[in-house]
Amino acid sequence: MxxxxxxxxxxxxxxxxxxxxxxxxxxxxxxxxxxxxxxxxxxxxxxxxxxxxxxxKTTIKNQLFCIVDIESNGPDPQKHSIIEIGAIKYQNGKIIDKFSSLVHSNVVPKMVNEVTGIGIDDLLDAPSLNKVLNEFRLFLGDAVFVAHSAKWDYKFLSHSFENCNLEHMFNHKLCTLNLARRYIEAPKHGLRTLNEVLNIDVNHHRAYDDAYSAMKVLEYCFDKIDCEQTTDLLISNRLASKIES
Structure with a gap:
């Protein structure tokens, strides 16, 4: 294999x-x-x-992307778990489909509650992680996985799939943080700052809203590149050079 x-x-x-x-x-x-x-x-x-x-073979314009964000009750996928997944399928400048679900958990640290607004009461009746991951897997399909700090989200989800005895993901991944650093002039390139720079009005640190922010960052960057190029050039970082300051 x-x-x-x-x-x-x-x-x-x-x-x-x-x-x-x-x-x-x-x-x-x-x-x-x-x-x-x-x-x-x-x-x-x-x-x-x-x-x-x-x-x-597929141009960036015609490529199907799935922009993803997760919220968790801690930073370590081996110790903590996902409490929310949000995702958007995007192609040809349009939203194709949406995914959003809370995930059952009995643990929400105070800091996580303060940052996300998600509390224990929100999660007690939420579907199990196994159920949500199975539904998300079908939603994601073979689209390119996109996230802000994609390596972290991809790693956390991969560990979660493994912990639930589900197959590992092979999706190609693309990081909007890296793209933003190349194509957006901003003092910082976290989503909070980019929301202000690009006038994106969302509820920061909720999964679907952050996925939407990452999608708007992706759209902005796509305006700076030739989207008739093939997607492999985008993923392998072989497009236009970084903006000179």
Whole structure:
């Protein structure tokens, strides 16, 4: 499986025979195996008897992005848990779909309550983490995962999937914090500051609102680049150079 993923991520065409080999190892037919990989976040496209990842062929304009934010009851995914997930599917300058859910928890530290406004009473009747993650997985699909400080959100969600015995994510990820540092002139590039700079009116530190803020940051940055370029150039940070101060 690692060799298959390596070939796909290096923009190498994978032939049907290779798909057949790995699908047999997983005990699946080839079509079911491809759907299994897509469900885990790989945007696999078939052309005749070969397969490749969509990001190498799809323009930024036409790419499907999923902008995500999570709130948690602490910073360590091995000790703490998610208490809210918000996400927005975005393509061609439009919101395609929305996702928002609180997550059941018996623990909300005072500091988290003060920052987010989320309290124990809000979470006692909320759906379980396993249920929310399963629904979020289906919502995310094989879209590009986008977040402000994407590495942290992606890592926390990956640990949460693992803790719930769910499959690891393979989605490509894109960080709006890194994009903002390249394309937005601001004293700082946290969402609170960018909300002020870009006049984004949201309730900061709630998951859906922060996902919306990150989407507006993404939109602003897209106005600064040629969105007819392919998505892999955006993800690998090979677009225009950083704004000179």
């Amino acid at each position: 690692k060799q298959l993923l390596s070939n796909l991520l290096k923009n190498r065409d994978v032939h049907q025979s290779e798909i057949d080999f790995y699908s047999n190892k997983e005990g699946l037919d080839s079509d079911s195996f491809i759907e299994y990989l897509r469900l885990r976040g790989l945007d696999i496209i078939r052309r005749d008897d070969t397969y490749h990842l969509g990001i190498f």
